[in-house]
Amino acid sequence: MQYRTIIRILGLLVALFSVAMLPPAAVSLIYRDGGGLPFVIAFVFNLIAGLLIWYPNRKFRADLRAREGFLIVVFFWLVLGSFGALPFIFSTNPNIALTDAFFESFSGLTTTGATVLTGLDNLPKALQFYRQQLQWLGGMGIIVLAVAILPILGVGGMQLYRAETPGPMKDSKMTPRIADTAKHLWYIYVSLTALCAISYWLAGMDVFDAISHSFSTIAIGGFSTHDASIGYFDSAAINLVCVVFLLVAAANFSLHYAAVTNRSIRQYIQDPEFKTFLYIQLALVLLCWFVLVQEQVFDGKLEAFDQALFQAVSISTTAGFATTDFSSWPLFLPILLIFSSFIGGCASSTGGGLKVVRVLLLFKQGVRELNRLVHPKAIFSIKLGRKALPDRVVEAVWGFFSAYTLVFVVIMLALIGSGLDDITAFTATAACLNNLGPGLGEVASNYASVSDSAKWVLMVAMVFGRLEVFTLLVLFTPAFWRS
Numbered sequence: 473m474q475y476r477t478i479i480r481i482l483g484l485l486v487a488l489f490s491v492a493m494l495p496p497a498a499v500s501l502i503y504r505d506g507g508g509l510p511f512v513i514a515f516v517f518n519l520i521a522g523l524l525i526w527y528p529n530r531k532f533r534a535d536l537r538a539r540e541g542f543l544i545v546v547f548f549w550l551v552l553g554s555f556g557a558l559p560f561i562f563s564t565n566p567n568i569a570l571t572d573a574f575f576e577s578f579s580g581l582t583t584t585g586a587t588v589l590t591g592l593d594n595l596p597k598a599l600q601f602y603r604q605q606l607q608w609l610g611g612m613g614i615i616v617l618a619v620a621i622l623p624i625l626g627v628g629g630m631q632l633y634r635a636e637t638p639g640p641m642k643d644s645k646m647t648p649r650i651a652d653t654a655k656h657l658w659y660i661y662v663s664l665t666a667l668c669a670i671s672y673w674l675a676g677m678d679v680f681d682a683i684s685h686s687f688s689t690i691a692i693g694g695f696s697t698h699d700a701s702i703g704y705f706d707s708a709a710i711n712l713v714c715v716v717f718l719l720v721a722a723a724n725f726s727l728h729y730a731a732v733t734n735r736s737i738r739q740y741i742q743d744p745e746f747k748t749f750l751y752i753q754l755a756l757v758l759l760c761w762f763v764l765v766q767e768q769v770f771d772g773k774l775e776a777f778d779q780a781l782f783q784a785v786s787i788s789t790t791a792g793f794a795t796t797d798f799s800s801w802p803l804f805l806p807i808l809l810i811f812s813s814f815i816g817g818c819a820s821s822t823g824g825g826l827k828v829v830r831v832l833l834l835f836k837q838g839v840r841e842l843n844r845l846v847h848p849k850a851i852f853s854i855k856l857g858r859k860a861l862p863d864r865v866v867e868a869v870w871g872f873f874s875a876y877t878l879v880f881v882v883i884m885l886a887l888i889g890s891g892l893d894d895i896t897a898f899t900a901t902a903a904c905l906n907n908l909g910p911g912l913g914e915v916a917s918n919y920a921s922v923s924d925s926a927k928w929v930l931m932v933a934m935v936f937g938r939l940e941v942f943t944l945l946v947l948f949t950p951a952f953w954r955s
Contacts, residue, residue, distance in 0.1 A: 474534045474540050476532035477529070477532045477534045477540065478543055480525075480526055480529035480530060481544060485522070485548065485551065486518055486521055486525060486555055487518070487519055488522070489522070489552055489555060490514075490515050490519040492556075493515035493518065493559065494511070494515060496511045496599070496605065497511040497598065499597050500597065500598035502597075503597040505596040506565070507563070507595075508598055510558075510561075511602070517558060518555050521555070539952065542947065542952070543947070545939065545943055546947060548613065549578075549939065550935065552581060553574070553581045553931075554577070556578075557577035557578075558573075560573035560599075565596060566591070566595065569924075571927050572589075572920075574928075574931065575588050575919065575927045576588060578931045578935065580603055580606030580607050580695060581606050581607070581610040582907055582934040582935060582938040583610045583611055583614065583691045583824070583938070584694075584903070584907045584908070584934045585693045585791065585792040585908070585910075586903060586904060586915070586930070587603075587695065588919045589918070589920075590918060590920060592696065593697070593698050597680065601680075603695050604685070607688045607691040607694075607695050608665065611661070611721075611822040612658065612661055657725060657729065660729060666686075668686035668690055668713070669682045669683045670682075672689075672714075675709040676710055680697075681697055684697050688791075689718060689721065689793075691721070692718060692789055692823045694790075694793050694908075694910075701793050701795070702793045702795050703794055703796060712781075715782055715785045715786075718785050718786065718791050719753065719785065721817075721821060721823070722789040722816075722817030722821050723740070723746055723749070724743070724745065724818040724819055724820045725820050725822075727740055727746060742857065743857070745819065745829040748828055749818050749828045752788065752812070753785060756785075756788055756812055757780055757785070760808075761776055761777050764776040764779065764805075769801065769802065779796055783798045784809065787813055789816065789817050789823050790813050790816050790817065790824040790906050790908045791823075792909030794910065797916065799910075799913075807912075810899055810902055813825055813902060813903070813906040814906060815831050816828070824937050825906045825908075826873070826876065830872060830873070832856075833861070833865070854866055872940070875942060875945055876905075879941055879945075880901055880902075880905055883929060883930075883936075886926075887900060887901060887929055890926040891923060893913060895912055895913045896911065896912065896914045896915055899911030899913060899915065900913075900919075900930060901930075901933060903915065904931075905936060905937040907934065
């Protein structure tokens, strides 16, 4: 294990992350909100800490293999999540407790969008911007993780059809692969963010809100600069912009890469996962609309459709933006939307959840087992599009689902043990493990009332969800640490 090489990389990451403290400080200077000092202190602290970690290990440069990759991926979120809490800790307006500071940082960086803060409208502009920026940086990290790193490690959904999409080929060595892939993804990610910000501005947001919300929209994070979230603007045009870009960000970023490279949308049309994703979204929207109209929750059918469209897409893609309190919707809709977050976005997107491709394969495997009951001697293959998948892939998906379920149950029981009621514990676990944000019960609007012990458990859930369970679980196996 190349420990010194890993430490060198982490030192560089922390030093590089210190630069993220400068934009909020600049925002504070522009708006003169008096909130810039915590970011200046955090910048100096992060820079010095990063250099102190890097300097003794600067000469250790070795090719990174899969095992080192797991450690780097896990430490990436743990270390940056911890250092990202510093501005919240140093802040005096508002005065944020230590646990709350870590919770807000991890929630932002993992793009969960669960918050412990209230009175967002009155926060210094610097702090508002920093929360949004955290999610944006986390979203970029997710894309690099999902498309460049996890396929090499044999985790995630992208390796299922790597052969069908253009791009850099798999390599046993991590460094060249990440560098080449990340460059292309960075261009796409930044371009989508800029396009989203311009669209928000044209729809009626001011420049600050447009930029801030574009960060959390493309990252499918859900943080907002207002307590009322997107509902603050009360605009159907803004709602529509948000929905469109959430759908774009919830698609596989390798599809975006393929579409840009080939200058064709054929990749989207031919992709079975993306088509399934759209069918799920359509079904959710129509069902929510039907129930809202039947129950006469809103004044007209058009308003009901606007709310159904926004909330269905927002919750199912694991963004967690709000235009209304969906937890008060009638019948089964709140629970339905929470369950839809388990599906989440496509593989290699900024969305959370199990991912559409895994759910699709689980469904196909269920159908195959039913067919085997009827025809015991027949041979049935599972296809993704026109490609027949080996049984090893299906077994891996079942393994992932089992591990996911186990982690979910353990976290939920821990939350109940901390004093939360059943509904709150279940939905809080779902919201954090799926990187959704809002839940039901005590956590419908924010997590301020949750105990400190429960918040630390939920932070673990966020990291598990962001790293797709296996990446973190593998560190707890004895085989991983054997030389």
